[in-house]
Amino acid sequence: MITLAQRLKKQQEESSNGHNRISIRDRLLVKESQELAQLLPPNCTVEYENENDLSNFTLIIKPTEGYWENGIFKFSIYVTDEYNMVPPKVKCLTKLWHPNISETGEICLSLLRQHSMDGLGWSPTRRLKDVVWGLHALFTDLLNFEDPLNIEAADMYKHSKLEFQIKVEEYVKLFAKN
């Protein structure tokens, strides 16, 4: 008797918490994944490990110009159950020399900040395509280095563009070729 009651209670909890929230995320993902596929930046591709799971994918960016030109940079993107109240979790899988990406893969991108008061952080009006375009811009925009994650890289960029370029290329050769 007790175990049956416990089991029913557990089922109820699951259906009123976890289950429904997951289905909200999945419902949003069905639309957003299509939109993303249509509006993907040039030089970017998206790979799903499991075609039935839209919440987990890899973004591959191949810059055709700029400091990181000809590198292949992979990002894992995980859309958690709380989406779209919270931003996706993004990690850079390719080691690189970049002021806004640490060597261990953390990313400094304003729209991925969950609690932000400046209006640039996450908001449920943002979509996966905004996240992907934001990551893409990390390789083209070189304006926003005020709040760097890799301080050494930011300093180097500030003091010697040439030294910065050499270090970036060295990392690309070592880590960002396939």
Next chain:
Amino acid sequence: MSENSRMDENDNDKKEVSQEKMFTLKKWNAVAMWSWDVECDTCAICRVQVMDACLRCQAESKKDFYGKQDCVVVWGECNHSFHYCCMSLWVKQNNRCPLCQQEWSIQRMGK
């Protein structure tokens, strides 16, 4: 080129709205009312029309207990509207309107 298209993409909605407003101000009121309705049509959080139940309520199978009437619309002082369900989840983490970033305070609720 990529940068420009990205900016266009993101700012498109806002630009359209502001252009429409500037245009309608010179015209007469009925036009402004019409554009107003269009702007508020869809809940920007769950992307379902505000007059329908929100995505969350649609997904829940609790209709038997509460009925569908639960899911109301809320208008902020900024005049943006959302499902009350959607907005109450969002303000828990950030008490700002997700569309205009103004401090969120409720102007009215209803259908």
